[in-house]
Amino acid sequence: MTTAQSPVDLVDLVDLEVQPTPLALLLLGREADPKSERGVECPGDLPSPSDPDLVERARAAKEKLGDKVFVLGHHYQRDEVIQFADVTGDSFKLARDAAARPDAEYIVFCGVHFMAESADILTGDDQKVVLPDLAAGCSMADMATAEQVAECWDVLTEAGIAEQVVPVSYMNSSADIKAFTGKHGGTICTSSNAKRALEWAYAQGDPASTKVLFLPDQHLGRNTAVRDMGFSLDDCVVYNPHKPNGGLTVEQLRDAKMILWRGHCSVHGRFSLESVEDVRARIPGVNVLVHPECKHEVVAAADYVGSTEHIIKTLEAAPAGSKWAIGTELNLVRRLANRFAAEGKEIVFLDKTVCFCSTMNRIDLPHLVWTLESLAEGNLVNQIQVDRETEQFAKMALERMLALP
Numbered sequence: 228m229t230t231a232q233s234p235v236d237l238v239d240l241v242d243l244e245v246q247p248t249p250l251a252l253l254l255l256g257r258e259a260d261p262k263s264e265r266g267v268e269c270p271g272d273l274p275s276p277s278d279p280d281l282v283e284r285a286r287a288a289k290e291k292l293g294d295k296v297f298v299l300g301h302h303y304q305r306d307e308v309i310q311f312a313d314v315t316g317d318s319f320k321l322a323r324d325a326a327a328r329p330d331a332e333y334i335v336f337c338g339v340h341f342m343a344e345s346a347d348i349l350t351g352d353d354q355k356v357v358l359p360d361l362a363a364g365c366s367m368a369d370m371a372t373a374e375q376v377a378e379c380w381d382v383l384t385e386a387g388i389a390e391q392v393v394p395v396s397y398m399n400s401s402a403d404i405k406a407f408t409g410k411h412g413g414t415i416c417t418s419s420n421a422k423r424a425l426e427w428a429y430a431q432g433d434p435a436s437t438k439v440l441f442l443p444d445q446h447l448g449r450n451t452a453v454r455d456m457g458f459s460l461d462d463c464v465v466y467n468p469h470k471p472n473g474g475l476t477v478e479q480l481r482d483a484k485m486i487l488w489r490g491h492c493s494v495h496g497r498f499s500l501e502s503v504e505d506v507r508a509r510i511p512g513v514n515v516l517v518h519p520e521c522k523h524e525v526v527a528a529a530d531y532v533g534s535t536e537h538i539i540k541t542l543e544a545a546p547a548g549s550k551w552a553i554g555t556e557l558n559l560v561r562r563l564a565n566r567f568a569a570e571g572k573e574i575v576f577l578d579k580t581v582c583f584c585s586t587m588n589r590i591d592l593p594h595l596v597w598t599l600e601s602l603a604e605g606n607l608v609n610q611i612q613v614d615r616e617t618e619q620f621a622k623m624a625l626e627r628m629l630a631l632p
């Protein structure tokens with residue numbers, strides 16, 4: 228049974244979840260977690276989450292570091308962390324912002340591992356990118372490994388189509404996958420520029436025969452191909468790295484316009500057609516706005532679709548009195564519900580149950596304080612460094628993205 232969720236319910240529910248820092252997440256963040264992208268123990272002594280001086284300690288350490296530090300915060304970060312971000316944004320904006328601060332010695336990335344890797348690739352050799360909790364990975368990025376993607380390329384080569392294939396990789400992928408993409412003439416994309424990336428990719432050869440290998444999020448790939456490029460669902464096939472030949476015949480590969488990697492986001496994967504139908508029944512006149520990492524049926528049933536930055540801009544421009552159900556991570560939805568309540572905009576979370584990104588949530592105030600205080604004392608901690616060869620090819624792919632019209 229479900230109950231209607233007003234913005235007040237939502238705020239109460241969420242406050243219970245995040246304040247103070249949930250013990251389970253803190254323990255996960257401190258200890259080795261073999262299932263995470265980078266399961267490592269925090270090497271330092273984390274302050275207690277109940278320390279009443281955490282906010283003051285973070286402020287003092289940041290002040291001591293001054294211009295030497297630049298703190299980036301992804302929209303899915305907790306409020307307790309986002310308050311210390313010099314800039315906030317979606318993954319595209321943060322990649323650009325990191326590249327635009329060549330003077331900062333330390334880039335503290337409050338986000339997840341692949342974002343910090345991208346920042347390292349795009350910043351100067353003398354700049355150090357730091358991830359406050361090394362266990363902040365991304366389950367979607369983990370769904371495509373370098374070995375699996377190399378094997379896929381062999382399958383495409385054997386099918387005689389590799390020369391027609393342009394790889395387009397979502398930002399949410401490891402530096403290795405970005406390097407593969409750069410090496411094979413492809414580009415990176417984010418949820419804000421996926422359409423432009425696909426247009427670019429199909430213009431790299433004869434548009435009639437060119438195919439895209441889209442990694443690793445099948446939903447962003449399919450949604451962009453069908454909604455924005457006018458392809459049919461039948462033009463898309465799904466390559467399953469756990470099956471021989473991706474589970475596809477040579478004919479299926481030859482006929483496809485989009486070869487979608489079988490990856491997904493477990494957070495956005497929770498939204499269903501039923502969530503959309505439920506919220507429409509509960510809140511007459513509600514506008515449903517979802518992230519393109521949601522399943523195709525959810526995106527098809529929604530009124531609006533876009534990246535986190537697009538979601539924020541849409542709500543900023545919405546008239547007073549309008550009602551919105553948002554299908555993306557809960558830290559962001561809760562922040563937006565609070566921010567726009569004063570303007571009379573009613574904003575609810577699309578799903579009935581709480582849906583944080585657990586790896587984004589690993590970055591909490593104790594980890595941020597520990598990071599900033601360590602840097603202020605001259606101890607470089609949790610540096611994210613991509614090796615030179617990987618960096619060289621990954622940068623080619625990232626720069627192609629930054630140059631998209």
Ligand code: 13P
Nearest residue numbers: 317318319417418534535
């Ligand atoms: P954007 O910030 O690009 O909208 O992506 C959302 C996301 O899942 C980041 O991990």
Ligand code: SF4
Nearest residue numbers: 365366367492494584
């Ligand atoms: Fe990865 Fe999904 Fe979390 Fe984004 S929201 S970091 S795609 S698991």
